[in-house]
Each structure stands twice: as structure tokens, then as C-alpha cells.
Amino acid sequence: MSVLKLVGISKSFGGTRVFENVDLDVEKGDRIAILGASGSGKSTLLRCINLLETPDAGSIEIGGTKVGSAGRSGLRISERDLQALRLRAGMVFQQFNLFPHMTVAGNVAEGLSTVRRMSRPDARTRAIMELARVGLADKADAYPARLSGGQKQRVAIARALAMDPEILLFDEPTSALDPALVGEVLGVIEQLAEEGRTMLLVTHEIGFAYHVANRILFLAEGGIYESGTPDEVLKHPRRPLTQHFLKEHKRFQF
Numbered sequence: 710m711s712v713l714k715l716v717g718i719s720k721s722f723g724g725t726r727v728f729e730n731v732d733l734d735v736e737k738g739d740r741i742a743i744l745g746a747s748g749s750g751k752s753t754l755l756r757c758i759n760l761l762e763t764p765d766a767g768s769i770e771i772g773g774t775k776v777g778s779a780g781r782s783g784l785r786i787s788e789r790d791l792q793a794l795r796l797r798a799g800m801v802f803q804q805f806n807l808f809p810h811m812t813v814a815g816n817v818a819e820g821l822s823t824v825r826r827m828s829r830p831d832a833r834t835r836a837i838m839e840l841a842r843v844g845l846a847d848k849a850d851a852y853p854a855r856l857s858g859g860q861k862q863r864v865a866i867a868r869a870l871a872m873d874p875e876i877l878l879f880d881e882p883t884s885a886l887d888p889a890l891v892g893e894v895l896g897v898i899e900q901l902a903e904e905g906r907t908m909l910l911v912t913h914e915i916g917f918a919y920h921v922a923n924r925i926l927f928l929a930e931g932g933i934y935e936s937g938t939p940d941e942v943l944k945h946p947r948r949p950l951t952q953h954f955l956k957e958h959k960r961f962q963f
């Protein structure tokens with residue numbers, strides 16, 4: 710069952726191409742790790758899926774439903790489509806993006822009451838359930854400033870989960886963390902993978918990608934340069950830029 714389908718997605722900024730004609734089919738339960746050098750377009754690809762950026766060309770289908778319609782200057786999307794899409798694709802950012810003036814539970818409950826129109830008490834109950842899933846139910850009434858980076862990122866994951874997304878999009882979720890805090894966040898992501906959740910994960914944690922992903926995409930030269938199983942791409946890369954990238958990231962272990 711296809712959860713997400715990209716056909717011919719292209720994106721440029723001011724005449725500079727980031728990628729062109731990207732096709733991607735994500736099936737239910739897929740855990741796809743996206744690797745690539747800095748600037749290769751990993752974030753832009755996730756942002757195009759979530760429509761934080763508008764693709765210049767191509768189409769996006771989520772759960773079998775086409776998003777928007779082809780317009781003269783790229784995909785045209787109504788406000789309604791946009792909101793529907795964001796409910797179905799939950800994004801977790803490198804920098805957490807929590808609201809500092811709201812408690813942890815408030816951050817998780819916000820989308821439930823404003824977008825899902827849940828009553829405040831119901832939203833809070835659901836928020837606490839999601840916080841428990843990431844091991845943070847006891848921090849419900851704390852403010853983000855009082856949390857470690859790892860805890861903040863787990864709150865951001867709980868916030869995404871609260872919306873019942875069909876697909877989770879992680880953009881380098883551990884890159885802003887002290888090394889000592891990386892493990893707790895990877896642990897949560899691993900648990901979500903084991904639950905069979907569908908996810909796209911941009912990461913530099915190559916050993917983790919090897920263990921958790923069923924498919925690897927390596928971005929370079931304006932597109933998906935190499936893709937395959939973790940064994941194919943990470944142990945036996947066929948193309949020179951993939952080989953070079955993996956040599957530069959020698960730290961990883963399988």
C-alpha cells in the first residue's frame with residue numbers, strides 16, 4: 710500500500726537547481742534513510758513533501774490522494790489541502806521548534822485543539838499519552854527551557870505522533886544534540902520503527918540507518934544518486950560519490 714508517492718519532483722532556488730525529477734514511492738511500514746553531503750537537498754526534499762517549500766514541478770500523492778494541482782509555476786495547493794497534508798505527514802526538525810511559552814503538554818496538545826478541534830481536556834489526555842510513549846509523562850508541566858536537548862526532541866516527536874500521521878519525516882533529529890543525548894532520541898525512533906511506522910529519516914548516523922532502515926537513498930548531483938537496501942548502499946556502494954561519502958563517515962559501525 711502506497712503511503713507517499715512523488716513523481717518528477719523538482720526544486721530550484723533562484724535558478725540554482727537543488728534536484729530535478731525525483732521519483733519516490735513509500736510503502737506502508739517503509740523506513741527510508743536519506744543520506745547525502747551537506748547541501749545535497751535532503752532538507753529541501755522533506756520540506757517539499759511537507760509543502761514547507763513548493764515544488765516547481767511534479768506531483769505528490771499521499772495515501773493515494775493527489776495533493777494540489779499542477780499550476781503554471783509549480784504545484785498549486787489550497788489552504789485546505791495544505792492542512793490535510795500536514796496532518797498526514799508529521800515533521801520533526803533538527804532544532805525541535807517547540808513553543809517556549811507553552812508547557813511540554815501544551816506544545817503536544819496545541820495541534821490537537823487548534824487543528825483537530827479536540828477539547829482542551831481531551832487534548833491534554835492525548836498529549837500525556839504521547840509523552841508517556843517517549844518517556845516524558847513526568848515533564849508534562851515543565852517548560853521547554855528546563856529540558857535537555859534530547860528531552861526537547863522527544864517532546865517534538867510526541868507532538869508529531871499526537872496528530873496520527875501516516876508518515877513521519879525526520880530531518881537530522883539528532884544533529885543538534887550533545888553526543889551523550891543522541892542515544893535516547895535514536896532509541897525512540899527505533900521503537901517507532903519496530904511498531905511498523907512509516908518514516909523518512911535524514912541522518913548522518915549511518916550505523917543507525919543501517920540497523921533501522923529497509924531502504925537507503927543517497928542524494929547527490931541533483932537527485933537520488935544511488936538507492937537500495939542498507940547492505941547494497943552502505944556496504945557495497947556502486948557509485949563513486951556514495952563510496953567517497955561513506956569513506957568520509959568512517960566512524961560508523963554495523
Ligand SMILES: Nc1ncnc2c1ncn2[C@@H]1O[C@H](COP(=O)(O)OP(=O)(O)O)[C@@H](O)[C@H]1O
Nearest residue numbers: 722723727745746747748749750751752753754
Ligand atoms: N530557502 C532557500 N533559499 C535559497 N537556497 C536554499 C534554500 N533552502 C536551501 N537552499 C539551498 O539548496 C541547497 C540544498 O539545501 P538543503 O536542502 O538544506 O541541503 P541539505 O539538507 O542536504 O544539507 C543548498 O545549496 C542550499 O543552500
Ligand SMILES: [Mg+2]
Nearest residue numbers: 751752753881
Ligand atoms: Mg539539511
